[in-house]
Amino acid sequence: xxxxxxxxxxxxxxxxxxxxxxxxxxxxxxxxxxxxxxxxxxxxxxxxxxxxxxxxxxxxxxxxxxxxxxxxxxxxxxxxxxxxxxxxxxxxxxxxxxxxxxxxxxxxxxxxxxxxxxxxxxxxxxxxxxxxxxxxxxxxxxxxxxxxxxxxxxxxxxxxxxxxxxxxxxxxx
Numbered sequence: 055x056x057x058x059x060x061x062x063x064x065x066x067x068x069x070x071x072x073x074x075x076x077x078x079x080x081x082x083x084x085x086x087x088x089x090x091x092x093x094x095x096x097x098x099x100x101x102x103x104x105x106x107x108x109x110x111x112x113x114x115x116x117x118x119x120x121x122x123x124x125x126x127x128x129x130x131x132x133x134x135x136x137x138x139x140x141x142x143x144x145x146x147x148x149x150x151x152x153x154x155x156x157x158x159x160x161x162x163x164x165x166x167x168x169x170x171x172x173x174x175x176x177x178x179x180x181x182x183x184x185x186x187x188x189x190x191x192x193x194x195x196x197x198x199x200x201x202x203x204x205x206x207x208x209x210x211x212x213x214x215x216x217x218x219x220x221x222x223x224x225x226x227x
Contacts, residue, residue: 113146155189180210192220
């Protein structure tokens with residue numbers, strides 16, 4: 055999918071990043087310049103679902119670049135501008151946080167999203183369970199598994215494989 059964007063410039067430093075046609079995913083790789091541009095033009099971007107996808111991708115990219123605090127700040131800024139996240143956006147944020155070793159921050163996001171009317175799903179829980187298992191925090195992973203079941207969320211084969219893998223890593227199988 056291609057997104058048409060006019061010549062962009064970072065206002066704080068004036069550095070242009072001349073992108074005419076680029077796939078949505080490389081937006082995040084443009085670093086602070088893209089983040090500055092989108093931060094300044096948030097109100098204009100909410101009218102198009104492709105822009106929601108772009109902002110979701112940018113948020114995940116900020117996480118994956120290791121700037122977890124910037125990603126969480128950017129999330130707060132988006133929420134303050136009226137951006138309504140969906141399960142995909144929060145799932146991407148949780149995934150990005152977990153992939154950078156910020157499982158605690160991902161759990162905080164999971165705990166916070168019901169106040170925005172978003173119901174956590176099996177993907178979000180499985181992502182956190184996977185991260186906990188990779189950190190050999192298997193008992194905590196099973197706690198989240200139990201919590202997921204108590205909320206009526208059905209596990210998938212990925213959830214079960216993740217738990218089995220975690221038990222193997224911990225030497226419990």
